[in-house]
Amino acid sequence: MKSNNLNANHPSYYRKGFDTWIPSFYDLFVSIALFGNQDKIREMFVNKLKEQGKRPKKILDMATGTGDVAIKLKKAFPEADVTGIDLSTEMLAFAKKKADKNLLDISFIQQNIETTTFNEGYFDAVTISLGLHEIPEENRLNTIKEAYRILKKGGKFIIMDFNKPTNWLSRLLQNLHFILFEPKYAKSILTEDLIGELKTQGFREPKKEIAGMLQIVYDVK
């Protein structure tokens, strides 16, 4: 793994589990939480970048975890430099192992998504999947601000995170998920005004799409 510890101070909200027991079970948890649809959902997420005319050359996946989105990005855009950042060296180690197994050259780097070390306007696309709910509300705004800073003009930012389902059974299951597996502040993502926050940071026409238990919010800088 290409490692860079410069910016790796762990914030107080950071869940130690991500560096201990969670990585081994993470992919299994996701497949249960998304009813086995994780591949389809992530492909739909990555395909949002194909809607843009130009193919992105530099792509950053924030809070990449065990790397499934970064891997799908590299498969969809083999010519692009794909980087995945996360604070957990353990999650990154799983990501690296999966990328190696798929013979994919992806840089996995330990960095805080709120304060990355990348230059302004460096990336053609920035993605974050299931990462924003992991950090408290005030830190989410920092992350959106950081994504805006490191995006090129015309570059695309895409967020995927939990959405409140309309179906009562899905709502019940989602509530259980939040109670059992997530920090207290995570649930506020369901009512967060992500469109308003993107606008505050300079995005002009953010859009939101609902996909059952998930929402996708995106815009071009």
Ligand SMILES: C[S@@+](CC[C@H](N)C(=O)[O-])C[C@H]1O[C@@H](n2cnc3c(N)ncnc32)[C@H](O)[C@@H]1O
């Ligand atoms: C629920 S996982 C999401 C993983 C992956 N993106 C996915 O779609 O499955 C959240 C990840 O966010 C990381 N994380 C939490 N706070 C972070 C921060 N401030 N900077 C970087 N990574 C962070 C955790 O280590 C964890 O790997």
